[in-house]
Structures are given as structure tokens and as C-alpha cells.
Amino acid sequence: MKLKSIFTAASLSVASFSYAQEAAPLQISGSVDTYYKYDFAKVPNIGTSFANDQNSISLGMIDLALKKTTGKASFVGELSFGPRGQYGSLLNGDGTDGNSFHIQNLYASYAFTDKFTMTAGYMGTFIGYEVIAPTGNFNYSTSYLFTNGPFQNAGIKGAYAFSNKVSLMVGLFNDWNVYKDLNGVSHIGAQLTVSPVEGWTAYLNVLSGKSAGAVGTGTVLDLTTSYQVTEKVKLGLNAADYSVTNDGGGYSGAALYVQNAFTSAFSLGLRGEYFNWKGVAEESDEHVAAVTLSGNVKAGGLTFIPEVRFDNGSSSDMFKKKNLNPSKNASQFALAVVYAF
Amino acid sequence: MKRGLFVALLLCAVAGFAQDAELPFDERGKFIYYEVVAQKDVPAAMLMERATKFFSSSKELKLKTVPQDTLWMARGKVVINKTAFVLSRPSGEVGYHLYLDFKEGKYRFWLTDFSFISYQRDRYGNFVPETTVGIPLENKPGKLNAGEWTAYSKATAREARLFAARFKKGMSEQAINPPTAKAVPSVDTKNQKW
Numbered sequence: 001m002k003l004k005s006i007f008t009a010a011s012l013s014v015a016s017f018s019y020a021q022e023a024a025p026l027q028i029s030g031s032v033d034t035y036y037k038y039d040f041a042k043v044p045n046i047g048t049s050f051a052n053d054q055n056s057i058s059l060g061m062i063d064l065a066l067k068k069t070t071g072k073a074s075f076v077g078e079l080s081f082g083p084r085g086q087y088g089s090l091l092n093g094d095g096t097d098g099n100s101f102h103i104q105n106l107y108a109s110y111a112f113t114d115k116f117t118m119t120a121g122y123m124g125t126f127i128g129y130e131v132i133a134p135t136g137n138f139n140y141s142t143s144y145l146f147t148n149g150p151f152q153n154a155g156i157k158g159a160y161a162f163s164n165k166v167s168l169m170v171g172l173f174n175d176w177n178v179y180k181d182l183n184g185v186s187h188i189g190a191q192l193t194v195s196p197v198e199g200w201t202a203y204l205n206v207l208s209g210k211s212a213g214a215v216g217t218g219t220v221l222d223l224t225t226s227y228q229v230t231e232k233v234k235l236g237l238n239a240a241d242y243s244v245t246n247d248g249g250g251y252s253g254a255a256l257y258v259q260n261a262f263t264s265a266f267s268l269g270l271r272g273e274y275f276n277w278k279g280v281a282e283e284s285d286e287h288v289a290a291v292t293l294s295g296n297v298k299a300g301g302l303t304f305i306p307e308v309r310f311d312n313g314s315s316s317d318m319f320k321k322k323n324l325n326p327s328k329n330a331s332q333f334a335l336a337v338v339y340a341f
Numbered sequence: 342m343k344r345g346l347f348v349a350l351l352l353c354a355v356a357g358f359a360q361d362a363e364l365p366f367d368e369r370g371k372f373i374y375y376e377v378v379a380q381k382d383v384p385a386a387m388l389m390e391r392a393t394k395f396f397s398s399s400k401e402l403k404l405k406t407v408p409q410d411t412l413w414m415a416r417g418k419v420v421i422n423k424t425a426f427v428l429s430r431p432s433g434e435v436g437y438h439l440y441l442d443f444k445e446g447k448y449r450f451w452l453t454d455f456s457f458i459s460y461q462r463d464r465y466g467n468f469v470p471e472t473t474v475g476i477p478l479e480n481k482p483g484k485l486n487a488g489e490w491t492a493y494s495k496a497t498a499r500e501a502r503l504f505a506a507r508f509k510k511g512m513s514e515q516a517i518n519p520p521t522a523k524a525v526p527s528v529d530t531k532n533q534k535w
Binding site: 025026027028029065067076077078104105107123124125126131132133135136198199228230231234263264265297298299300340 | 424428430461462464473476480485488
């Protein structure tokens with residue numbers, strides 16, 4: 001009798017294994033992150049995205065992504081829950097109540113040929129070096145370029161690969177970071193991708209249009225590039241300029257990323273950034289320089305990110321001191337834990 | 342009867358374990374999958390012709406040497422997936438070199454120089470290579486990542502065996518002269534007396 005049960009269980013296991021082998025796979029992946037930050041002035045100072053809470057063990061987000069491909073068609077749906085998603089990188093449903101859709105990515109694609117693909121929906125932006133999901137960044141705190149640039153672009157785009165080394169994307173998009181556009185599909189964007197040598201990829205990006213309520217047309221020009229110099233050393237660069245016509249302000253800046261993998265489990269990365277806010281109308285420009293040193297300690301899907309950061313601003317009241325007097329400088333320590341699955 | 346069943350179960354378990362084992366090392370200390378296949382009475386030229394046909398239909402392989410040589414080399418890659426029931430996600434890809442050597446009535450092939458490139462999710466939710474430089478699969482990553490690395494190594498061994506089976510099928514006579522397809526049975530309802 002016992003033997004019969006064993007055989008039944010064995011047969012069932014084999015059957016379910018075969019089923020798993022044959023079924024079209026639904027990809028499910030995601031991440032969770034949490035952090036501790038301590039600003040040495042004992043007040044929250046550095047205003048870039050996400051790691052904002054002072055002297056607190058705080059939440060990032062839980063991020064869940066689904067992807068399914070059937071033949072030439074595919075979809076991606078990515079949801080995030082937590083301050084990094086709902087408060088830090090997503091607008092609420094209609095922009096007025098607290099009803100978040102939680103959506104980071106929601107789009108469908110169709111590959112007409114091996115070289116040409118069309119995609120429509122709400123997508124992570126193609127502008128910039130850093131991304132919203134903590135698994136895509138080496139440093140935990142983000143750059144000013146990331147914080148001031150677009151996060152998502154809803155729209156429709158076509159991408160054509162001329163060769164393995166050159167491809168072009170052109171699309172029509174809504175205003176930045178909105179689920180629906182109140183002034184019509186108002187932006188046009190393009191991305192030229194070039195991979196001149198193995199390990200080096202450069203993206204030349206442009207996004208231009210007039211957002212609802214804006215004084216002028218905003219155009220962002222962006223260069224994002226990275227080069228895997230050796231097995232251990234990686235370099236990255238992001239440079240961007242954003243201008244709004246009719247003296248509507250904007251920003252410009254550059255960030256350099258240098259990373260070295262000392263072992264497969266431990267890497268160090270330095271980010272140096274210069275960022276300039278363009279003054280609106282008669283206002284003068286303001287700028288800030290920031291240096292961030294981060295470690296990445298990996299154990300399976302887990303990454304520990306200890307980090308120190310120093311920012312130096314152009315005006316004496318950009319940051320605060322311990323006694324709340326204005327300061328040109330700010331510095332902070334952070335320890336983040338990110339798990340990817 | 343019971344003893345026979347017990348032995349059968351044991352054999353299944355052993356076979357399962359063999360499927361999950363890592364590949365052996367060659368004289369250079371590199372993982373290798375090596376096999377010599379006899380194709381009695383088949384000339385080397387014919388074997389090369391079959392191999393050419395296999396390469397032309399195989400997207401994941403890129404031939405790097407001139408097919409006139411007797412020793413061929415190709416580069417290939419395979420994606421390693423984490424799978425649980427109907428869910429799956431790619432963890433990374435393993436690049437490898439495939440070598441082929443032909444003689445009259447036999448050929449040999451081996452897969453070696455395996456290197457792993459980890460995948461990460463990009464801004465659009467797609468999995469893409471984290472870097473362009475692979476880490477040799479023989480490198481031990483240290484205690485922190487040893488479990489995952491062993492899983493990659495075993496998955497590579499599994500994929501190498503699957504590739505070998507596919508390749509040998511492609512090189513067999515059956516692949517050149519495939520059996521004619523059986524007619525799908527149909528029932529004629531109009532010309533029947535009932």
C-alpha cells in the first residue's frame with residue numbers, strides 16, 4: 001500500500017514537472033528595499049529622490065513585475081507599493097485624491113520583424129542613467145539629474161535596429177509622468193542607440209513638447225553611456241540639458257560613474273555630479289556638486305549598500321546646519337538593503 | 342515484485358541525480374562536455390554537410406572557423422532560467438565554445454569555455470545582461486554566492502546535455518531524410534452507408 005502511495009506521488013511529481021517544462025513561462029520578478037539614513041546635520045537635507053527620512057529605518061517599496069511573451073506579442077505590467085513608489089515616483093490616479101494606481105510600467109509590444117518593434121502604454125522613461133527600481137542603480141541615493149528628469153513616459157513608440165550596433169526609437173508621448181494627457185499627446189521623443197565596440201553603449205535622447213500649464217515648450221537633450229572597461233571596471237556618464245522656452249527655466253548637468261568589482265561579492269562605486277538649475281525669468285541660476293561613494297555587498301539576491309554622500313551648493317542657504325542655520329554643505333550616511341527576485 | 346519496483350525507483354533517483362550533476366573538467370581545468378559519436382559508413386564530407394545544415398538552422402550558434410577545416414569552432418549561448426511551476430525568469434546567460442572534429446565514419450564534439458553573465462531588470466521590466474564580460478564558470482565566487490553559482494553550473498550542465506541530444510539528432514541520417522509525415526486520420530461521413 002505504502003509503495004503504491006510512493007508511486008502515485010512520484011508519478012504526480014513527474015507529471016507536474018513535465019507540465020512546467022511545456023507551459024509558456026510567465027515571468028515574475030521584482031524587488032524589495034529598505035534603508036537607514038543619517039544626515040550629519042541631524043535634519044533631512046539632501047533633496048534627491050527616495051532616501052529622505054532622517055535617522056529612521058524606512059521603507060523603499062515592494063516592486064512586482066509580470067512579463068509574458070506569446071509569439072511576437074508581449075506585455076509588461078509592473079506595480080510598486082511603498083513610499084519609493086507611491087510617494088516618490090508615481091502620481092495618484094487623477095492627480096487630486098490619494099488613490100494611486102501603483103503602476104510603474106504597463107505596456108504591450110509587437111515585434112513585426114526581428115528588427116522592428118512597436119510598443120504602446122506607460123513606460124519607464126528612456127531619458128537618463130538611473131532608474132526607479134533600486135536594483136537598477138549602483139548608488140542608493142539618486143542623482144539630481146534623475147530627480148529632476150522624467151520618470152515615466154506614456155506613449156507609443158517604434159524601434160528599428162539597423163544592425164547590432166545601431167538602432168533608433170521614435171515615439172509620441174504624453175506629458176512627463178502622467179497616466180493621461182490633459183493637453184493631448186504633446187511630446188515627441190527619440191533615442192539613438194550606438195554600440196561602437198563590445199562593452200560600450202551610448203544613448204542619445206531627445207524629448208520635446210509643451211506640457212499642460214507650462215509657459216513654453218520644454219526640450220531635454222540627454223546623453224547616457226556606459227563602458228565595461230574590464231571584467232572589474234565600469235564607467236558611466238550622463239549629461240543632460242533641459243530648457244523651457246519663454247524663460248521657463250530648466251536644468252543642465254553631468255554625472256560620472258566609476259565602479260570597480262573587487263570580488264564577485266564586493267564592489268565600490270563613486271558618483272560625481274555637477275547640476276545647475278536654470279533660473280525662471282529674472283531668477284539667477286543655482287548649482288550643486290555632489291560626490292557619493294557606495295559599496296555593493298552581494299549575497300545571492302540580497303545587496304547591502306553602505307553609502308556616504310557630500311553635497312556642496314552654490315548658495316549659502318541651500319542646506320541646513322544642526323541649529324537650522326543655512327549652510328552650503330550637506331553630508332549623509334545611508335545603509336540600504338535591496339533584495340531582487 | 343516489491344524489490345523490483347524498489348530497484349526501479351532507485352535507478353530513477355540515480356538517473357535524476359546524474360542529470361543534475363556538474364560537468365567534468367578537462368586538462369586545462371575548464372568545464373567540458375565531450376562526446377565521440379560513431380556514424381558508420383558516413384564519409385567526413387557528409388558529416389560536415391549535416392553540420393552545416395544544423396548551424397544554418399540554429400540561431401544561437403555562430404560559426405567562427407572556415408567550414409573547410411576539419412576542426413570547427415562556434416560560439417553559442419544559453420539562457421539560464423529560474424523556474425517554479427509555470428513561473429519563470431531568466432537569471433543570466435552562459436556563453437560557450439563548441440568544437441567539432443570530423444573523421445571518416447565518426448565525429449567528436451565538445452562544449453567548453455563556459456562563462457556566465459548575470460541578468461538584471463532594465464527600466465522597462467525586461468531582463469538584460471548586467472555586463473558584457475562573462476565570468477568563467479569555474480571561478481568560485483566565495484561563500485556568499487556559492488549556492489547560486491552551483492545552481493548556474495548545474496543548469497549549464499543540463500543545457501549542455503540537451504544541446505548534445507539536439508545536435509546528435511541533427512547529425513543523424515534521420516535529420517537529412519526525415520520520415521514522411523503520417524496522414525492525419527479522417528472520417529468520411531458523406532459516402533458511408535449507415
